[in-house]
Amino acid sequence: MNAEVKSGQNQATLELQNVSRSYGDEWSQEHIIADFSLTVESNKLTVLVGPSGCGKSTLVNLIAGFDKPDSGKILLNGKQVTGPGQDRMVVFQETALMPWQTTRQNVVFGPKLRGERSDADIDAEANRLLDKVGLAEFKDKYPIQLSGGMQRRAELARAMINHPLIMIMDEPFRGLDAMSRELMQEFFVRLYEENRRTNLFVTSEIEEAIFLADRLVVLSNRPTSVRKVIDITLPRPRDFHMLSSTEAYEYKREAMELLHEEAMRSFNRASGSGLMDAIAGGGGGD
């Protein structure tokens, strides 16, 4: 109960100011992220979409505090991010539920660890969240006994119980089959629309991005920076029919074109031959 009231007032603005990160030594340095600036607005669902292999996961690691930028600043509500913290919860690719804990044990892991509340309080909230994500009957099962979709929902519950200021979703539905993926997208968008928490969602699927987003951030290829921010004004609550509207089509076309350009750029760089330029020029048709 308390949590719901609190989340309504949760203001969380995440600012990335000229963030850069590269790996390797002086001789073979690879710039993953260069001069990346973005403001993730409070109580909005911001979706980052970029070609696979661009520095999306690196970006997530920087924001979560698992990694530090070489230069630039990351600020959450004006306060610099220095390490991992419960104000920024990450839902990882595939599943990162502890296999040796039951669903319920996974969910209560964080609050029990910190011991900031009574066990009864934690258990009550865990039950409420498990109910909400439809896993009440599966709370004593181990992650391996759950389906892919159930695992993602359990992970959502595990993140939400920590009341983060911002939820970071790193391609959370990757690896699910098409049907479960669609169901999870719908489930997630309902969850978001219920009490608009600040969300940063990373994906490589354009349709998923448009379906979920308030703001769509198209990323450039390596070194990653912001290529364009598109405001998605499709009405809420969202449903899948909206994806076939002209408006959605326009968003999709624009994002596709940008991503195609970015993908082609890296393709050419990788192959480094004029032949590929010719194919790209012919295929792109522009």
Added chain:
Amino acid sequence: MSEAVQNGGTSNGAHSSGEIKPRKKSKLGKALSSKTFWRGVIALVGFVVFWELCSRTYGWTGIQIPWIGKVPPPTEVIYAWSYVIWLPGYWESWYLSSARVFAGFIVAMVLGIPFGLCLAVNKYFYDIFFPPFEVLRPIPPLAWVPASIVFWPTTEMSITFVTFLGAFYTIVINVLGGARSIDIRYLRAAQSMGATQWDLFSKIILPGTLPSIFTGAAVGMGITWEVVLAGEMISGGGQQGGGGLGFFIWSSYMGGTVAQVIVGMISIGIAGYLSSSLIRYIGSISMPWRRLF
């Protein structure tokens, strides 16, 4: 002697037939009706029959089957066994070997698990202790026998030490590998939720390493049996005529009863099987999530 043999034969037969009847539990019924179980039974029976026939061909036809023909047939082994089980020395050998195996094994676990975990989590510890560990590791435990007889005051201690070495390296390597292969996302998720270094160790690294600990234990247990036997053969017998199963085999060989040598070998097989079953059982109890695979 012959009295003892007859006695053994009759009472043993009576005992086993009396034991089979009352077992009509559902678990046993399940096992009896499974194809896997019967395939196993047929394979074992087939093997014993094959062995018996090959051993007997010389007596029947005068042709000796190259390798297996020199081995006493199973019936002779069982006959020898029925004599041996009435000797207190035989059971004392069981006890002595098992005691050495478990002593060495438990010490190896108690030292090996923390050592492996320290190697995995602390870079300085790893840098300092891993190189000497890697130099000592390739030395076969049996190569330590002469040295350990010099090091340790009693024969008993030197055999146990060699046994310990057999399990120690395997356990350490498994724990180290297991702890290092823990998915970093578990650690990251826990860190985000405010886990301290100790929390990470006790709630992520330790349970995450548990499967590797049991793998190491099962393999280590096998090696321990190999090593203890050889150690016993080399170091000679005990005081009261029961120097362990290794010595039992050796003295049987010296005494010229090949059937009894095979009795000793099969006894080791059974002992090894029982020990590894025990580890598997403990493993499945302490890792309920692994039972679901």
